[in-house]
Amino acid sequence: MKTLNLVQAVNDALAVALEAHDDVVLLGEDIGRFGGVFRATAGLRERFGEERVIDTPLSEAGIIGTAVGMALYGLKPVPEIQFSDFIYPGFDHIVNELAKYRYRSGGQFPCPVTIRTPVGGGIRGGHYHSQSPEAYFIHTPGLVVVCPSTPRDAKGLLLASIRSPDPVLFLEPKPIYRKAVGEVPEGDFEVPLGQARVVREGGDVTLIAWGAMVSLCEEAAARIAPSGVECTIIDPRTLWPLDIDTIADAVSATGRCIIVHEAPRTCGFGAELAALVQERCFLHLEAPIRRVTGWDTPFPYTLEHAYLPSVERVLDAVEATIAF
Amino acid sequence: MAKLSFREALNQAMDEEMARDERVFLMGEEVGHYDGAYKVSQGLLAKYGERRVVDTPITELSFAGVGIGASMVGLRPIIEMMTFNFCILALDQIWNNAAKMRLMSGGQYNVPIVFRGPNGAAHMLSAQHSQATENWFCNVPGLKVVSPATPGDGKGLLKAAIRDDDPVIFLESEIMYNDVGEVPDAEDHVLALGKAHVVREGKDVTLIGYSHGLKAVVAAAEALAKDGIDAEVIDLRTLRPLDMETIARSVRKTHRVVTVEEGWPFGGIGAELAYRIQHALFEYLDAPVTRVTQLDMPMPYAENLEAACLPNARDVIAAARAVSYRT
Helix, strand or coil, X not given: CEEEEHHHHHHHHHHHHHHHCCCEEEEECCCCCCCCCCCCCCCHHHXXXXXXXXXXXXXXXXXXXXXXXXXXXXXXXXXXXXXHHHXXXXXXXXXXXXXXXXXXXXCCCCCCCXXXXXXXXXXXXXHHHCCCCHHHHHCCCCCEEECCCCHHHHHHHHHHHHHCCCCEEEEEEHHHCCCCEEEECCCCCCCCXXXXXXXXXCCCEEEEECCCHHHHHHHHHHHHHHHCCCEEEEECCXXXXXXXXXXXXXXXXXXXXXXXXXXXXXXXXXXXXHHHHHHHHHXXXXXXXXXXXXXXXXXXXXXXXXXXXXXXXXXXXXXXXXXX | CEEEEHHHHHHHHHHHHHHHCCCEEEEECCCCCCCCXXXXXXXXXXXXCCCCEEECCXXXXXXXXXXXXXXXXXXXXXXXXXXHHHHHHHHHHHHHHHCCHHHHCCCCCCCCCEEEEECCCCCCCCCCCCCCXXXXXXXXXXXXXXXXXXXXXXHHHHHHHHHCCCCEEEEEXXXXXXXXXXXXXXXXXXXXXXXXXXXXXXXXXXXXXXXXXXXXXXXXXXXHHHCCCCEEEEECCEEECCCHHHHHHHHHHHCCEEEECCCCCCCCHHHHHHHHHHHHCHHHCCCCCEEECCCCCCCCCCHHHHHHHCCCHHHHHHHHHXXXXXX
């Protein structure tokens, strides 16, 4: 075990993958000489050479399209999109090629590409450096969508993603790149895709959160525990495929459920979670499922503290669902 | 009332709005000299000339961006996407510029633009040309999303979309362009955005659909009536913002809901409806909100597999019976 922050854990996972597999290639804007704008790829070009850690032009469609082609020829590319807000020019390649290649080729061409991209706000980045675009990707069949909340999960899930035969959107919560610090196993290890993590167990209400929102929920749970309200916290870790059994078991036990996410409210991933929970736990629910989310506006620059879910907003929701 | 095809009704809406307001213009691939890939813009070039009916190169990202720029300086563009599958290439412009410009400029610039064209499956067009794209827009603050189910609604809603001061995504159905229906003659036949329509009144279960999917819903309601289940049918018309008032009025009466869409299930429109209905009407519900959707997979090419993938009246009937505990 060693103590790392989340971005160091990502760097560690990439080094392990590059060392273990000759066919793993990294590509992206500023990832080589500069080591990545968040330092996720620092030192990797020096160690593995410029043919495996490739600096690209500013062309997200080009980066993802190139990765698709590399994967079809047998490589395992790990492109970085510098901010998820920039991923939309590559959206056609993602939903029309990457997500569909295995299906369209009758299984002849799997497309093992892992797109890493930082998501989320709280870094005073404004509209174009703060978005959480998971809803578009979870909706598209053929894509695996992952979002870790701890350094340990970041390393283990990234290695599992790179080795997955199918395309993965690996969403890295940038506000906790350095804030999340924890013990990470050394060397090679994986956290399996599609398994949720029970972060905390309590009998009164189930909080579901991922990425940077997990630690927020932990703080809320700790703050309300002295008043006798005990929260279960579930981190799905993989948003698709979703470990709905773990979630449904928890909600059936507590009878109350709150979903917390940064992305805008309407048609966000919280809507899907709520739809599944009420389908599976209808007779166990003691109160309506609630969402604590970003608001239905573009991400604001000066008001990001008001836009993002806060401990206070989570606590308000807990109190409202208990009081129902 | 005139009997018009869907294509004629949409054409009439654009024609009337272009005659009414010289700032309105149409732009897209083959909208001019070819009269539109689906002939929705038939005759408009001849009537309004090349400055107001603009043929573009095959580059969705560019003409979406040109349209957004034009709308910021006072024009009111209608951008035709030959299909919304090709609009995927323009999403960066729509999501990052059209949807955000009003807020980003502190209200200095609004973007009165309509992106319109066919959406969803249209018979054996396979994985890349059959996508129901609505949910990729419904998660985006700043956009309105409209999807009409009849020629009359098509005309009234398109006119409202063109007159709206903010960006509207207007999703048509390729396989409904030949559908004929009654269309009010009045030039001010403008339907409010954000209002759903109760197509059929009933007391036992609420069925919610829109666009082409509404056909399966109406057929299911008729079959259910023969079986003693009196279904209320709601056509959403506008997918964002959702008309929760009309839905709530219905659910307070029926206590049961089935949502129907031709898009993918995971994170679809039905998910948002399920959240909102259980949140607002928890104590009224006698059964979980149940979703009928396309299967969670890329659209197959083969005719029989495509049919198996899309929701049909049988699926809606089964869901309605399930929420009525009559399986």
